[in-house]
Amino acid sequence: MILGGAADAIGYFRGAWEFEKSGVVIHNELKKMGGIAALDVRKPKWIISDDTVMHLATAEALVEYWKSGINDLKKLYQTVAKYYLRCMNDMNDRAPGNTCMFSTNLLKPDTPDGYIIPYDSGGGGCGAAMRSMCIGMYFPRADQLDRLVAVSVECGRMTHNHPTGYLGSLASALFTHYAIQARPMVSWGAGLMEAIDLAWGYVKNEGRDVEENERDWSYFKNAWGDYLKLRGIIDGASPPTFPDNFDVMERDVFYKKISFHGDGGSSGHDAPMIAFVDGFFLIRLPPLNVSIIFSMATFFRKYDALLASGDSWEELSNRAFFHGGDSDSTAIIAATWFGILYGIKGVPTGNYQNLEYKDRLENAGKNIFDLVEKLFD
Numbered sequence: 001m002i003l004g005g006a007a008d009a010i011g012y013f014r015g016a017w018e019f020e021k022s023g024v025v026i027h028n029e030l031k032k033m034g035g036i037a038a039l040d041v042r043k044p045k046w047i048i049s050d051d052t053v054m055h056l057a058t059a060e061a062l063v064e065y066w067k068s069g070i071n072d073l074k075k076l077y078q079t080v081a082k083y084y085l086r087c088m089n090d091m092n093d094r095a096p097g098n099t100c101m102f103s104t105n106l107l108k109p110d111t112p113d114g115y116i117i118p119y120d121s122g123g124g125g126c127g128a129a130m131r132s133m134c135i136g137m138y139f140p141r142a143d144q145l146d147r148l149v150a151v152s153v154e155c156g157r158m159t160h161n162h163p164t165g166y167l168g169s170l171a172s173a174l175f176t177h178y179a180i181q182a183r184p185m186v187s188w189g190a191g192l193m194e195a196i197d198l199a200w201g202y203v204k205n206e207g208r209d210v211e212e213n214e215r216d217w218s219y220f221k222n223a224w225g226d227y228l229k230l231r232g233i234i235d236g237a238s239p240p241t242f243p244d245n246f247d248v249m250e251r252d253v254f255y256k257k258i259s260f261h262g263d264g265g266s267s268g269h270d271a272p273m274i275a276f277v278d279g280f281f282l283i284r285l286p287p288l289n290v291s292i293i294f295s296m297a298t299f300f301r302k303y304d305a306l307l308a309s310g311d312s313w314e315e316l317s318n319r320a321f322f323h324g325g326d327s328d329s330t331a332i333i334a335a336t337w338f339g340i341l342y343g344i345k346g347v348p349t350g351n352y353q354n355l356e357y358k359d360r361l362e363n364a365g366k367n368i369f370d371l372v373e374k375l376f377d
Contacts, residue, residue, distance in 0.1 A: 001055075001059065001134070001336070001339075001361040001362065001364055001365035002339070002344075002352050002355065002358060002361045002362055002365070003335045003336065003338060003339035003344065003347065003352060004052065004055065004133065004332045004333070004335045004336035004339065004361075005048050005052040005055075005332070005352075005355055005356075005357060005358070005361045006041055006335065006347075006351050006352040006355050007317070007320070007321055007328075007331035007332055007334065007335030007336075008048050008049050008051045008052045008328045008329075008331055008332035008335075009041050009046045009047060009048050009049070009052070009328075009355060009356065010036070010039060010041060010046065010317070010321050010331060010351065011049075011320075011321040011322075011327035011328035011329075011330065011331030011332070012047070012048070012049040012051075012094075012095070012327070012328035012331075013046065014045070014046070014047060014093065015095050017029075017321075017322070017327050017328075018049065018095065018326060018327050018328045019095075020324060020327075021324040021325070022324050023322055023323040023324045026322045026323070026324075026327070027318075027322055030322060035314075036313070036314055036317045036321075036348065036351065037314070037348040037350075037351075038348075038350070039348070039350060039351055040350045040354065041350065041351050041352065041354065041355055042354035042355065042356070043356050046355075046356075047093065047094070047356050048094070048355070048356050048357060049094045049095055049328045050091055050094045050095060050096035050097065050100065051130040051131065051328050051329055051332045052332060052357065052361070053087050053090050053091065053094060053096075054084065054087055054100065054127070054130065054131035055130065055131040055132075055133065055134060055332065055336075056087070056357065056360055056361065056364055057080075057083035057084055057086070057087040057131070058080060058083070058084075058131050058132060058134050058135065058155060059134040059137075059364035059365070059367075059368060060083060060360075060364055061076075061079045061080040061082070061083040061084075062076070062080075062134065062135070062138045062368065063364065063367040063368060063371065064079055064083075065079045065080075066371045067371075073147075073150065073151065073154075074112065074113075074115075076151065077115040077154050077155070077158070078109045078110075078112070078114065078115055079109070080115065080155050080158065081107040081108075081109040081114060081115040081158055082109035084100075084104050084107060084158060084159065085104050085105075085107050085109060088100075088101065088104050088105075097125060097127045099120070099122075099123055099125050099127055099159060099160060099165075100127045100159045103117055103120070103123075103158065103159035103160070103161075104158075104159060106118075107158060115154065115158050116208065117157070117158065117159070117161050118161065119161050119162070119209040119212045119213075120160070120161045120162050120165075121162065121212070121216070122162070123157075123159075123160040123161050123162035123165045124160065124162045124163075124164035124165045124219075125160060125165055126165075126168055126326060126329050127159055127160055127165070128155070128156035128157070128159060128160040128165050128166050128168050128169035129156075129165075129168030129169055129171060129172045129329070129333065130172070130329040130332055130333060131155075131169075131172075132152050132155060132156060132168075132169040132170075132172040132173045133172050133173065133175075133176040133332075133333060133336040133337070134173075134176070134364070134365075134368060135148060135151055135152050135155065135169075135172075135173035135176070136148065136152075136172070136173040136174060136175065136176025136177035136178075136179070136180065137176055137180065137340075137365070137368050137369075137372070138151075138368055138372065139151070139173075139177060140177060140180040140181065140372060141181075141376070142181065144177075145177075145195070145198070146198065146202075148170075148173055148174065148177055149170060149195060149198045149199050149202055150202055151173075152166075152169045152170040152172075152173040152174070153166050153167075153169065153170060153199055153202060153203065155169060156168065156169025156170065157169075161209070162216060163203075163213055163216050163217050163219070163220055164216065164219055164220045167196060167199060167220045168220075170192075170195060170196070170199055171192055172333050174188075174191065174192055174195050175188050175192075175337055176336065176337060176340060178191060179337050179340040179341050180340055182341075184237075186233045186236060186237060186238065186239060186240060187233075187236040187237065189224060189227070189228045189231075189233055189234075189236070190228065190233070190234065190235065190236030191236065192224060193221065193224060193225065193228075196220070196221050196224075200213075200217060311341070311342045311345075311346065312346065313338070313346050313347045313348075313351075316334060316335065316338055317331075319334075320334035320335070321335075
């Protein structure tokens with residue numbers, strides 16, 4: 001939880017880096033600061049973004065639900081909706097996304113189905129993925145997969161009621177679940193492909209917006225399938241492959257190919273159909289809403305960074321925090337997984353010891369750990 005928040009604050013840099021289109025510019029600015037090891041991440045220069053505020057909301061809602069002693073997932077969803085609505089009061093200078101702001105205003109947590117919002121054909125952004133890692137912490141065991149699918153889907157579609165949006169929530173939670181189990185990273189993508197099928201069964205069973213979901217369902221799965229083939233890990237066992245030259249500029253070019261002109265989160269105006277080259281994903285798919293394309297690009301960057309960086313915080317930061325695009329969202333997710341896999345070893349203390357909301361992040365993580373330990377002791 002803490003490393004995710006620290007990475008979010010670094011990748012955000014009060015909006016200067018989140019909205020910077022050039023990774024080269026960011027790396028040059030970072031070099032002048034002395035590199036990531038020299039960063040003293042504290043207010044007012046470094047603050048967390050909307051991503052950590054909403055991740056905390058998810059985590060603290062899970063804890064409140066468990067402490068209530070109620071065993072009813074609808075009550076959990078009402079609790080999460082309450083926290084999402086409330087956390088919008090803490091968004092000053094944190095650059096919340098338009099979809100999250102609009103959708104939370106539709107939530108009515110005091111009514112039984114008040115967590116349900118209308119289907120949104122443009123709700124494919126990454127706002128659900130950035131806040132769902134703690135769901136995987138809450139459901140760490142393999143025999144909890146069905147419940148993890150249900151909770152991540154429902155928490156995701158409280159704001160992003162489109163499969164590309166809420167399947168991002170599933171992926172963030174699922175990969176956290178895998179990290180806790182020490183499952184080999186090369187198998188995560190293949191596991192996601194299976195979990196997507198479970199999610200479709202859940203959505204059909206729930207019976208909400210089934211026709212709309214079926215129409216838009218294939219985009220996310222097809223994109224992931226082509227991505228896994230590109231990296232050579234579709235079998236879930238082979239080591240990943242990367243280009244021989246994959247430095248800052250090459251990564252920026254690659255990321256821009258799978259984003260909306262490298263403009264993290266910008267989806268409100270017309271754009272030409274993005275052409276994907278080098279056999280990458282979406283070549284054969286019809287044109288997509290730009291926010292959907294951006295959501296996919298964001299998630300691939302996170303997984304790509306973790307695959308390539310191993311246990312190096314500096315390498316992870318170079319790939320997941322410092323690039324053109326939505327750098328805080330990629331940072332929080334990749335760093336949360338990193339923290340579960342490797343802990344704080346090798347992470348400069350200045351990156352996290354004075355972090356805004358450090359105590360809340362630590363308490364949220366500890367509370368989830370303690371309750372899971374009690375459940376399975």
